Amino acid sequence: MPITIPKARQFSRILGVGGARASRVVTNEEMCTMIDSTPEWIEQRTGIVERRWVAEGESALTLAEEAARKALERSGVDAANVDTLIISTVSHYMQTPSMAAIVAEKLGMGHPAVFDISAACAGFCYALGLADALVRAGNAKHVLIVGSEVLSEYTDTEDRGTAFLFGDGAGAAVVGPSDVPAIGPTVWGSEPAAHDVITIDDWRQAAAHPYIHMEGRAVFKWATTAIADKAKEALAASGIAAHELDAFIPHQANNRITDSMLRHLGLPEGVVVARDIRTTGNTSAASVPLAMEALLESGEATSGQTALIIGFGAGLVYGAQVITLP
Numbered sequence: 616m617p618i619t620i621p622k623a624r625q626f627s628r629i630l631g632v633g634g635a636r637a638s639r640v641v642t643n644e645e646m647c648t649m650i651d652s653t654p655e656w657i658e659q660r661t662g663i664v665e666r667r668w669v670a671e672g673e674s675a676l677t678l679a680e681e682a683a684r685k686a687l688e689r690s691g692v693d694a695a696n697v698d699t700l701i702i703s704t705v706s707h708y709m710q711t712p713s714m715a716a717i718v719a720e721k722l723g724m725g726h727p728a729v730f731d732i733s734a735a736c737a738g739f740c741y742a743l744g745l746a747d748a749l750v751r752a753g754n755a756k757h758v759l760i761v762g763s764e765v766l767s768e769y770t771d772t773e774d775r776g777t778a779f780l781f782g783d784g785a786g787a788a789v790v791g792p793s794d795v796p797a798i799g800p801t802v803w804g805s806e807p808a809a810h811d812v813i814t815i816d817d818w819r820q821a822a823a824h825p826y827i828h829m830e831g832r833a834v835f836k837w838a839t840t841a842i843a844d845k846a847k848e849a850l851a852a853s854g855i856a857a858h859e860l861d862a863f864i865p866h867q868a869n870n871r872i873t874d875s876m877l878r879h880l881g882l883p884e885g886v887v888v889a890r891d892i893r894t895t896g897n898t899s900a901a902s903v904p905l906a907m908e909a910l911l912e913s914g915e916a917t918s919g920q921t922a923l924i925i926g927f928g929a930g931l932v933y934g935a936q937v938i939t940l941p
C-alpha cells in the first residue's frame with residue numbers, strides 16, 4: 616500500500632509580524648566609556664547611533680515571548696492553533712530544552728512541534744524558508760517563527776572591533792496558507808570555509824565567559840560582494856524586477872553594507888530601505904523582522920507591498936526571499 620502523504624498547498628504567506636526591543640538604550644557616548652572610540656567614528660562606519668541592551672528582568676526568552684504575542688495578535692491566529700514553533704537564536708543559555716519549548720509553554724500553546732535553529736543573522740530568513748516549506752507541503756497549517764537574541768551578554772565590552780555593533784531584541788512572524796503567492800523561493804546557502812570568521816567561544820575553552828569574535832573586514836568584504844549577488848538571485852528567482860520592489864529590508868549589519876547592496880542591485884529611488892540599525896544595532900536573527908515591523912508601524916511600507924529581505928552572518932550563512940508584506 617502506498618503511504619498517505621499530507622495534502623500539499625500551493626502558497627503560503629506571512630500573516631503578521633511582531634517585535635520586541637530591549638529597554639536599556641546604550642548611546643554611542645556611553646559605548647565610548649567602554650571602548651577606545653568616538654561616537655562619530657561609530658556612526659560614520661556603521662550608521663549606529665544607539666543600540667538596545669537588556670535591562671534587569673529581560674532576556675532572550677522574555678523578548679521572544681513578547682514578539683511572538685504581537686505577531687500572533689496581528690495575524691489573528693490563536694497560540695493554540697499554531698502547529699510548529701521555530702526559534703532562531705545563538706543566545707539561548709541552555710543546550711536543552713530548546714528556547715522554543717520554553718516559549719511554547721509561556722504562550723500557552725497546545726502541543727506544537729518545537730525546535731531552535733542556529734543560523735545567526737540569516738536566522739529569520741532560514742526560519743521563513745522552513746515555515747514556507749512546511750505550510751506548502753501540508754505538514755503544518757500555521758508556523759510561528761521567532762528570531763531572538765541577547766548578544767550584549769556575549770559582547771566583550773573591551774573589544775573595540777565588536778562591542779559597538781550588537782543589540783538585543785526579538786522579531787516574530789506567523790506563516791500560514793495563502794490563496795496567492797506571497798513568499799518567493801528561498802535563496803540560501805553558506806560559505807563553510809569561512810566558518811571561523813565570526814564565532815562565539817567554545818564554552819569548553821572560554822576563559823571566563825563565551826564572547827563574540829569577528830574579522831570585521833572579511834565579513835564586510837563578503838557582504839558587499841557575494842551577498843549582494845544573492846540578493847539579485849532572490850529577485851530573479853521570484854520573477855520580480857528591481858523596479859517592482861516597494862521595500863528592501865536587509866539584515867541590519869552596517870549601513871555601509873546596505874548602501875553597497877543598493878548600488879549593486881540598482882534599486883530605484885522610490886524603494887523604501889530599512890535603516891533600523893540606527894537605533895537598534897545589529898540584533899542578528901531579530902534584525903529583519905524588527906526592521907520590517909518598524910517600516911510597517913511608521914507607514915513607510917504598507918501591507919500588501921512587495922519586499923526583498925536578506926539575512927547573512929556567522930557560519931557564514933545567507934538567506935533571502937521576496938515576500939508580500941503582512
Ligand SMILES: CC(C)(COP(=O)(O)OP(=O)(O)OC[C@H]1O[C@@H](n2cnc3c(N)ncnc32)[C@H](O)[C@@H]1OP(=O)(O)O)[C@@H](O)C(=O)NCCC(=O)NCCS
Pocket residue numbers: 650651652653656657660661736775776779829830831832834835868869897927928929
Ligand atoms: C566592524 C567594522 C565597522 C569596522 O570598520 P572597518 O572600516 O572595517 O575598520 P577597520 O578594522 O578596517 O579599521 C579601520 C581603522 O579604524 C580603527 N578602528 C577600529 N575600530 C575602531 C573603533 N571602535 N573606534 C575607532 N577606530 C577604530 C582601526 O584601528 C583602523 O585604524 P587605522 O586605519 O589607523 O589602522 C566593519 O568592518 C564592519 O562593519 N564589518 C562587518 C561586520 C558585520 O556586519 N558583522 C556582523 C555580520 S552579521
